[in-house]
Amino acid sequence: MIQVCNGIRPLSDIRSNSDYTKFLKQSPEFRRITNNIVIQRIQTVFLLLVLPINIGFYFTPMFSHAMLDPSGWLSNGLIAALLFSMVLSVYAVFLFRDRLNQMRWVKRAMLFQLIAIGMNIGIFFTVGRIGMNLLTEVFSVGLLVLALVFQYLALHYIDKDEKLVKSMDRIR
Secondary structure, three states: OOOOEOOOHHHOOOOOOHHHHHHHHOOHHHHHHHHHOOOOOOOHHHHHHHHHHHHHOOOOHHHHHHHHHOOOHHHHHHHHHHHOOOOOOOOOOOOOOOOHHHHHHHHHHHHHHHHHHHHHHHHHHOOOOOOHHHHHHEEEHHHHHHHHHHHHHHHHHHHHHHHHHHHHHHHH
């Protein structure tokens, strides 16, 4: 007679390898372990690094200069472009099962990042006093460029994964 403890059969009752797999999938420990998110793809790291870099930009002098815009459209546009870039980058992380769609969303995030960089360069040239005293402003622009580089690297590795999968399908 088989005794069931917490709805799971004892190991001694498992006869074949497929039974063992079914047994594991029924166990609560297996569900708990498989529900944990493990970052296994480098492009996920790159896309997630965009988030703190863009958030860090909000604490730089260039953002303060953008907030001094009397009309407000420049500051609102910069905030919106950075927010869209961050949201789309994080959204693209969860599209890992559909790499082509993921590449489209990363490209859209890169477009918003480019818009933010363009606005930031415009602000940089309106600040004036070009020289050594603008080092922190150059660092601010560099943060946005670094985020764009991470998005590009993520796009490159997503494309590399897609090519690898296609080559493996071709071999089969």
